[in-house]
Amino acid sequence: MRVPVLIRRPPEILSSEITDEGLFLNRRKFVQAAAAVGAAGVAGSLLRPKGVRAAEPGQDEDKLTPYEDVTSYNNFYEFGTGKGDPVKNAHTLRPRPWTIRVEGEVGKPTTFDIDDIWSRFPPEERVYRLRCVEAWSMVIPWFGFPLADLLTAVEPTSAARFVEFKTLHDTEQMPGQRRGVLPWPYIEGLRMDEAMHPLTILSLGVYGKVLPNQNGAPIRLVVPWKYGFKSIKSIVSIELTREQPRNTWMVQAPNEYGFYANVNPEVDHPRWSQKRERRLGELFKRATLPFNGYADQVASLYAGMDLTRHY
Amino acid sequence: MNQVQWVRRVLKPAVFVAAAVPFGLLVKDIFGGTLGANPVEEITHRTGFWTLTMLTITLGVTPIRKVLRLNALIRLRRMLGVYAFFYAFLHFTMYALDRAVFSGLGLTVGAIVEDVAERPFVTVGFTAFVLLVPLAITSTKGWVKRLGGKRWQRLHRLVYVAAIGGVFHFLWLVKADIRRPVIFGAILTVLLxxxxxxxxxxKGRRQRAGHVVAAGASS
Incomplete structure (x- = not known):
């Protein structure tokens, strides 16, 4: 089941062959028209609100968030806690050479070189909504491959119940780690069935370009039905485990952030509402959808669970 | 030019312009479309930051003028205080528009009431703003006269409460990085x-003076 807005799966893409943004945008226009995803176009600035909106904005208007916003408004505390810090500071990250260790409850523990990943798991385009726990959202054309493909390659054992991801921990490359704002390295985790779900991808690029450093180069997780902080960046280690991983934000503030972190308008953050969100580029907020609009694909994973308790 | 003249003719106009610079930059960025990906958040954060900054500077006037024996600096205090209110007003207005108008639900004043009642950091911030309102109203010369110096001063001590509230408002809203609110808190602690x-x-002096008088009376 490769449902979501899958556009194409090229056999192999070298970074040198990646479509440049102009061509990409033209292609997008065609694809968008064909798929009736919504009209292309860049959202208006604050002073140009796009006319008067109906009380309930159309949820199907998922226009791509401009590349500039996607790459300049980031939460990546390894490079500073301001939204504009990562784009300024992430030049110290060296995304190549890069290896990812995949180990734990697997038959074939493997250290992958990032270039091998590009050739072994050719990326495809996936356009996903990204909903931040801070109540803003974007629509991003990722370039990635199903995490399931990588996990299958290392042959998980029957004992593997969870997957734990770690970001690089290197204060030279990630100067924000010199401050103890969060416990480093950043850790995230998924249940095995969430990790194997076809919507869950490892991303290598955005807008047909290699991931910019501030977006989590050279490889990051994208789990579109969960709050953005689950989509861990600049991954160096993936471990299949028996125990539920202790993800960073849950450790930091357990009353505010849980392990599951599924987008849920019914469960507010203790300090702010999660009912509505601001799509970047829009003035008027829109309703937040359960599982960020991917309920049809993923709600069954949580059948019978109390999602107010497992937030 | 004596100290008073220098403050009146040079320093005060200079501070007036300097304190307006953040507002000028904000206007420039609004019209230039250079507020970044989330303009509402950027405006709210900037005006909040400058409210606390102006409040802190206002509260710094008295300690500085006494320690440095530059009494004429008192002439800056009211203007700086009014600037603090100006930025607080912009901050509150942006917040209120965001909650009540840009909510996507049509005009919903109820959203503000609910927010103020339910979320401690909003409650504290809103209270601090409300406390500044009477201070801004009575900032004119006429009101100083009408209230009389003593009463005016007592009323304006509310600014201490507002500043403390402002720091907690900031502290309680950040996700993990408490550096900036802690810096504001530390400076405010020194000033208060x-x-x-x-x-x-x-108080010690007054008491000792009291004893002397009492002793004198008994002898």
């Missing part, structure tokens, strides 16, 4: 601590 110190020393 100075006043407590002055009051404490004065």
């Amino acid at each position: 601590g100075y006043r407590v110190g002055v009051w404490w020393v004065g």
Whole structure:
């Protein structure tokens, strides 16, 4: 089941062959028209609100968030806690050479070189909504491959119940780690069935370009039905485990952030509402959808669970 | 040019312009479309930051003028205080528009009431803003006269409460990085601590003076 807005799966893409943004945008226009995803176009600035909106904005208007916003408004505390810090500071990250260790409850523990990943798991385009726990959202054309493909390659054992991801921990490359704002390295985790779900991808690029450093180069997780902080960046280690991983934000503030972190308008953050969100580029907020609009694909994973308790 | 003239003719106009610069930059960025990906958040954060900054500077005037013996600096205080209110007003207005108008639900004043009632950091911030309103209204010369110096001063001590509230408002809204609110808190502690110190020393003196008088009367 490769449902979501899958556009194409090229056999192999070298970074040198990646479509440049102009061509990409033209292609997008065609694809968008064909798929009736919504009209292309860049959202208006604050002073140009796009006319008067109906009380309930159309949820199907998922226009791509401009590349500039996607790459300049980031939460990546390894490079500073301001939204504009990562784009300024992430030049110290060296995304190549890069290896990812995949180990734990697997038959074939493997250290992958990032270039091998590009050739072994050719990326495809996936356009996903990204909903931040801070109540803003974007629509991003990722370039990635199903995490399931990588996990299958290392042959998980029957004992593997969870997957734990770690970001690089290197204060030279990630100067924000010199401050103890969060416990480093950043850790995230998924249940095995969430990790194997076809919507869950490892991303290598955005807008047909290699991931910019501030977006989590050279490889990051994208789990579109969960709050953005689950989509861990600049991954160096993936471990299949028996125990539920202790993800960073849950450790930091357990009353505010849980392990599951599924987008849920019914469960507010203790300090702010999660009912509505601001799509970047829009003035008027829109309703937040359960599982960020991917309920049809993923709600069954949580059948019978109390999602107010497992937030 | 004596100290008073220098403050009146040079320093005060310079501070007036300097304190307007953040507003000028904000206007420039609004019209230039250079507020970044989330303009509403950027405006809210900037105006909040400058409210606390202006409040802190306002509260710094008295300690600085006493320690440096530059009495004429008192002429800056009211203007700086009014600037603090100006930025607080912009901050509150942006917040209120965001909650009540840009909510996507049509005009919903109820959203503000609910927010103020339910979320401690909003409650505290809103209270601090409300406390500043009477201070801004009575900032004119006419009101100083009408209230009389003593009463006016007592009323304007509310600014201490507003500033403390503002720091907690900031502290309680950040996700993990408490550096900036802690810096504001530390400066505010020094500035208010100075006043407590002055009051404490004065109290000791008044008491000793009282004993002397009493002793004199009994002899």
